[in-house]
Amino acid sequence: MTARLFEPLRLDDLTLDNRIIVAPMCQYSAHAGQAGDWHLMHLGAMAMSGAGLLTLEATAVSPEGRISPTDLGLYSDETERALGRVLDAVRGYAPIPIAIQINHAGRKASSQAPWDGGAQIAPDAPDGWRTEAPSAVAHGDGEVPPHALDAEGLKRIRDGFVATARRALSIGIDGFELHGAHGYLLHQFLSPLSNRRTDEYGGSLQNRMRFPLECFEAVREAVPAGKPVWMRVSATDWVEDGWSLDETVELAHALKRRGTAAIHVSTGGLSTEQKIVLSPGYQVPFAERIKAETGLTTIAVGLITEPAQAEAVLAEGRADAVSLARALLYDPRWPWHAAAELGAQVRAPKQYWRCQPREFKALFKDTQHGQR
Template sequence: MSLLFSPLQLGALELANRIVIAPMCQYSAEDGCATDWHTIHLGHLALSGAGLLIIEATAVEARGRISWADLGLWNDANEAALAQVLESVRRYSAMPIGIQLAHAGRKASTARPWDGGGVIAPDDPKGWQTLSASALPFSDGDPPPQAATVEDIDDVVQAFVDAALRAERVGLDVIEIHAAHGYLLHQFLSPLSNRRDDDYGGSLENRMRLTLRVFDAVRAAVPASLPVGIRISATDWVEGGWDLDQSLVLAQALDRRGCAYIHVSSAGLSPRQKIAVAPGFQVPFAEAIKRAVHMPVIAVGLITEPQQAERILAEGRADAVALARGILYDPRWPWHAAAALGASAVAPPQYLRAEPHAHKGLLRAG
């Protein structure tokens, strides 16, 4: 039997298989509100047969958006728009849907990628003043962020809690806290971006404090039946930055707190990063963390072939695999993986006749 198509428990939630659709920013919201694009985008991914779909990085406050077009969940209008999208999607799919709650920190106030992705100055109508652990810009020449005060930190923690409560109200199945890719929580974790001399800077214990506060606050605010996981960058790929050894300490601290899973990515903190890109290049980080924790570990990063994904699980290197760009390119990847591995995949009844003659029993209604 294929491990990729075996069930996986994330807290109280059982996934039908171990294929996770990773969060992918769409830059298509209006004042943080989901639009018809999100109905189309999430709708077709929810028909893919994967085990879990995680909605893109969703800002917990307006200044936490990467761009002015980012999805948000900080007010009633955001909540109502997302609820409407989910109602449409769930009419035709029973796939569990999670959300990644995020704050971009100093990487906020940018243009959409297809508009160049550059930083937008605070005095521009589409820009705003960013916030970070310290007043250090991402790139030389960028407008510097404001160093967060203790009051700002308290506000950020509360914003995560408020967004998590909104996520619960709209019926989402998983909450993922975004502490990766150079965004605010990662900015506090890394010594490259955190030069504070208070309780949130200096030692590893201090630099982890905000991430652990956010996790604890969100975990306490929502029911125990709602899994709360986290995504981290296991390394900055920069000497002297955040690295695997520190990630192991963070992962073990989260494990003790009842984290439902850890989603292991890397990079995004510094333009000086030097990444050794290759198929599955981040899997060794997931493997090392899996050896150190009890919670499920999700591997991600250039995992594109069914046999590759199956091997990662069979070798005990991770408990699940996540796809992002690969599933945008091939939104029926789980169907094709099931055919390659002799398994079966869920499909809407409207699509069952798409089953190839050579793979009878491949698709089942769900």
């Protein structure tokens, strides 16, 4: 019997070989938004992992939408050419489906890379800029508050999501994830902690959901039918009176009505006051409830590190797929080892077949032509 983790998964017209997804992982290694050789190395390794889907890191819709000055973008001919070159090279050796995570960082933009401390870069610093958000509420103490977006700014950003999706289509992207999690712009609109607006985009739950849903609808309309579009969400802010799981369920229902192919369930990232108790699979219960109440294809993420653990999440019906980040950085062949442990197969280039342990004679499938 095939392990649930290695059963195919269908997202609209896109079929994944298995239910292991390479999660978006910011690399803070772009130059003026452009992918470079580091991305070629990193994405090449992830593409040959044996996972069913590779998701690009948070990709900004504009220069001011980048988390840091070294964040990846897809908002100009130069950024499109650079990312297209990298993806063409990766696909030449590892034909894995590739999704993009489209993002605007909002008030968390203009920040240092994590290894440099992650602090806000002042607007008047050489690499800094004034951030923009739903309201003029700073992310952390001592930070310069963002500029509150007006109607023209909202249209510009909404159009930016669409333009990035269209550029992604032109370089052959297979799936489209809008980043509505981790305290970035769309999440900032959702949470009452960061959204203090008094117009139609603030106040009630329906108003706070309005702009994220407008961006989703605009991207869904721009992407051809059959190509999957979905959203990553933070199911809770982990702060009293912040964005909640109940509200996330309502958002999930609204996304379902608008044709989302899935929902990718994370948590946190909006407030420096968050209090998270970490444990293996600590975010899975959020995904489980969303799946149970909406019936959406649900992707779970967060301290899922062991093959048996991932298999149990899916076999018990708590989610439909698992998304891995740090576990794959630590072990880029995690899906190979999971397949060996669970008696399944993964795709791998022939150049690597010689590494197959003798006790797993049917571990690998050809990346191009099916079973070995």
